[in-house]
Amino acid sequence: MSVSYVDFKTVDPNDYDALIVGSGFAGSVVARELAERGQKRVLILEKRPHIGGNMYDEYDEAGILVHRYGPHIFHTNDEGVYRYLERFTEWSDYSHHVLADWYGTYMPVPFNKNSMEIAFGKERAAELIDKLIETFGDERKVTINELRAQEDPDLSEIADFVYRNVFLYYTQKQWGLTPEEVDPSVTARVPVFISRDNRYFQDAYQGMPREGYTKLFENMLEHPLIDVCLHVEAESVFDLEFEDDTEDASLQAILLKGQEFEGPIVYTGPLDELFLARFGRLPYRSLDFVYETYDTEHKLPCGTVNYTVTEDYTRITEFKYLTEQVSPKTTIMKEYSRAYDDPDRQIPYYAIINAENEAHYERYRSLIDDLDNFYPLGRLAEYRYYNMDRIVRLALDLADTILAPDEGTNEA
Numbered sequence: 001m002s003v004s005y006v007d008f009k010t011v012d013p014n015d016y017d018a019l020i021v022g023s024g025f026a027g028s029v030v031a032r033e034l035a036e037r038g039q040k041r042v043l044i045l046e047k048r049p050h051i052g053g054n055m056y057d058e059y060d061e062a063g064i065l066v067h068r069y070g071p072h073i074f075h076t077n078d079e080g081v082y083r084y085l086e087r088f089t090e091w092s093d094y095s096h097h098v099l100a101d102w103y104g105t106y107m108p109v110p111f112n113k114n115s116m117e118i119a120f121g122k123e124r125a126a127e128l129i130d131k132l133i134e135t136f137g138d139e140r141k142v143t144i145n146e147l148r149a150q151e152d153p154d155l156s157e158i159a160d161f162v163y164r165n166v167f168l169y170y171t172q173k174q175w176g177l178t179p180e181e182v183d184p185s186v187t188a189r190v191p192v193f194i195s196r197d198n199r200y201f202q203d204a205y206q207g208m209p210r211e212g213y214t215k216l217f218e219n220m221l222e223h224p225l226i227d228v229c230l231h232v233e234a235e236s237v238f239d240l241e242f243e244d245d246t247e248d249a250s251l252q253a254i255l256l257k258g259q260e261f262e263g264p265i266v267y268t269g270p271l272d273e274l275f276l277a278r279f280g281r282l283p284y285r286s287l288d289f290v291y292e293t294y295d296t297e298h299k300l301p302c303g304t305v306n307y308t309v310t311e312d313y314t315r316i317t318e319f320k321y322l323t324e325q326v327s328p329k330t331t332i333m334k335e336y337s338r339a340y341d342d343p344d345r346q347i348p349y350y351a352i353i354n355a356e357n358e359a360h361y362e363r364y365r366s367l368i369d370d371l372d373n374f375y376p377l378g379r380l381a382e383y384r385y386y387n388m389d390r391i392v393r394l395a396l397d398l399a400d401t402i403l404a405p406d407e408g409t410n411e412a
């Protein structure tokens with residue numbers, strides 16, 4: 001069996017019990033659950049030419065497995081999610097390592113005891129590490145704001161170093177901000193890790209799908225009750241019926257091919273797109289990816305290098321570390337962060353979360369208050385940043401909610 005792809009022209013909405021917009025983790029997990037546990041006939045509408053959302057990976061011309069929408073590393077403390085996905089993939093036991101390029105010298109990120117020795121020299125680092133352990137205890141993560149709050153000159157020295165050399169320029173590039181515009185609440189979260197653990201994540205479960213994410217999604221969507229339509233933008237095939245003609249009138253029904261779709265509709269695209277941006281576009285940051293292939297086994301010392309004090313790009317990822325692929329060639333990817341100002345050509349990657357934008361989002365969200373069979377889910381529909389594990393959990397929960405009248409809850 002393989003994924004069942006159908007042409008939208010031939011689709012009869014009466015053949016389906018549930019409609020899902022988007023085939024990332026949000027859409028695909030709900031689709032699988034509704035089909036498998038609820039015996040629902042599910043139709044997925046996906047506007048891209050492939051399934052898998054931002055996790056999509058494929059082999060490039062050099063035969064290297066690359067991620068097309070940013071490097072995705074799986075990590076979680078939610079064992080249920082890890083085991084659930086294990087049904088669709090075998091995991092490798094890859095742990096991600098990130099180095100900061102500090103004027104040509106590499107330092108582990110998050111900034112830890114090993115980074116301190118590189119930054120301050122062994123002797124001075126030993127004094128600073130003793131001070132950190134004395135104040136906070138060993139094997140702890142403390143933020144640079146916590147360090148500053150101690151008013152100790154040694155701790156401030158560490159905080160200032162990390163702020164200037166690891167955080168500031170990287171954050172400015174990523175969000176297109178001046179130093180003054182960098183929100184203190186973001187600075188507050190930058191950690192110093194009192195440890196020699198060089199792994200980027202400390203979660204209990206970490207790994208990569210052995211055959212790649214696309215294969216994982218194919219396995220998830222291979223089900224006799226699931227059909228997928230690619231190249232279909234929901235807003236171009238949905239007819240929306242509103243309470244009245246005013247701008248803030250609430251949505252009453254969604255029609256597909258001229259008839260109201262009464263089953264559950266799980267929508268994982270951006271809400272502003274669904275309503276044709278009637279209140280203006282929701283702000284995002286976008287990314288440009290530049291790939292380079294080399295006739296060498298490895299180009300970088302680890303999976304990702306962050307450029308925290310130089311270069312226009314934020315980071316470079318070398319996929320072979322992530323995928324553990326063996327090849328005499330390698331492909332790296334440079335990430336450039338961009339303003340999101342051309343929705344026809346760009347992809348919305350990171351919601352820019354602040355009070356004004358959240359109010360903007362809430363205005364869209366209030367349009368769907370009256371529509372009981374409409375479920376917004378995922379990083380776009382909820383205008384939030386979610387890691388993959390979190391969105392899988394939320395998708396399992398939503399499937400429980402939708403299926404609740406029919407059966408019990410999921411055990412994952």
Ligand SMILES: Cc1cc2nc3c(=O)[nH]c(=O)nc-3n(C[C@H](O)[C@H](O)[C@H](O)COP(=O)(O)OP(=O)(O)OC[C@H]3O[C@@H](n4cnc5c(N)ncnc54)[C@H](O)[C@@H]3O)c2cc1C
Pocket residue numbers: 021022023024025026027045046047048051052053054055069070071072073074075232233234235268269270273274287349350377378379380386387388389391
């Ligand atoms: C650069 C980057 C790197 C990341 N790295 C990690 C990582 O290392 N680890 C981690 O855990 N998380 C990572 N994430 C987060 C991860 O991408 C999200 O958790 C995940 O994509 C959420 O899945 P989703 O289904 O909500 O959204 P998506 O994966 O974006 O899927 C949404 C799908 O809906 C489709 N769609 C949208 N609008 C419409 C429409 N109108 N009609 C039809 N289809 C539509 C899209 O084409 C897409 O396929 C990263 C995110 C980014 C931006």
